[in-house]
Amino acid sequence: MPELPEVETTRRKIEPLLAGRTILQVTHDAPHRYRDTGLAHGRQVSGLSRRGKYLMLHLAAAEADGEEHDLIVHLGMTGGFRLEEGPHTRVTLTTDAGTLYFHDPRRFGKMAVVPRGVYTGMPTLLGMGPEPLSEDFREEEFVRLAANAGAVKPWLLSQKPVSGVGNIYADESLWRARLHPAQSRLTPGEAGRLYHAVRDVMHEAVEAGGSSLGDGLGNYRQHDGEPGAFQGRHAVYGRAGQPCPRCGVPIEKTVLAQRGTHFCPVCQPLRTEDPA
DNA sequence: AGGACACCCTGTTGGC
């Protein structure tokens, strides 16, 4: 589930359940994945925010140390919050107003409690590019960086030129911009198209509540048979062999940078000759 | 600097 639109949807859904509440206990059995969660005990949640695919629970200062903290949550591939305990519950978050369960079948999700804004040891968060839906995401800068970049899809996935783009939305954005996933050194025209494609795709997906959402908490529900609002609008992702919505040619699937990659061989040709 | 790769985990799917 967790690319920017799904994380943002999660944030919106659980904020009413957590904001203003005091965390009584965070229990789990994997301290290397969920670090320093004991620091959250007794602190009030002052608000929730999101940076790329990271969810931040802002914690008020405790009487003992007078220092604000963040409970950073990364959903990994399959993480999500639910109201009920299940076979894949990894973390139980108890507040003075109820309990929230973090489910994560694949255990790629992570949590850590840190002093506010201290992200040492989290290189992706430290090097995170601008939010695609904010004014900090500027076309001129994006075009400048893209001119010297390597293969465009891995570049997008690095979170450096822009934050929150994952495998699904990278493929969808590249299709809209009519760019081959392995294209490098984008021309200003190409990079401009991609800039707007990323913004549009992310905006539409957030409005739709992301892909594959289910029970009202923004959960990963792919095998629960409840398709998300944006999933039905995918042009290429998960559509190998089916016709391109633009030209009708079958969508191809390859592997690029260890990730499944979907594209239209006609609409998204690889430009081999150097632009003049 | 940046690319390629292994690794962290478990569940589902598709081919034989």
Added chain:
DNA sequence: TGCCAACAGGGTGTCC
């Protein structure tokens, strides 16, 4: 039907 390999929405560390 049953088994097993391949694959899955992400990030990190290491090696070159």
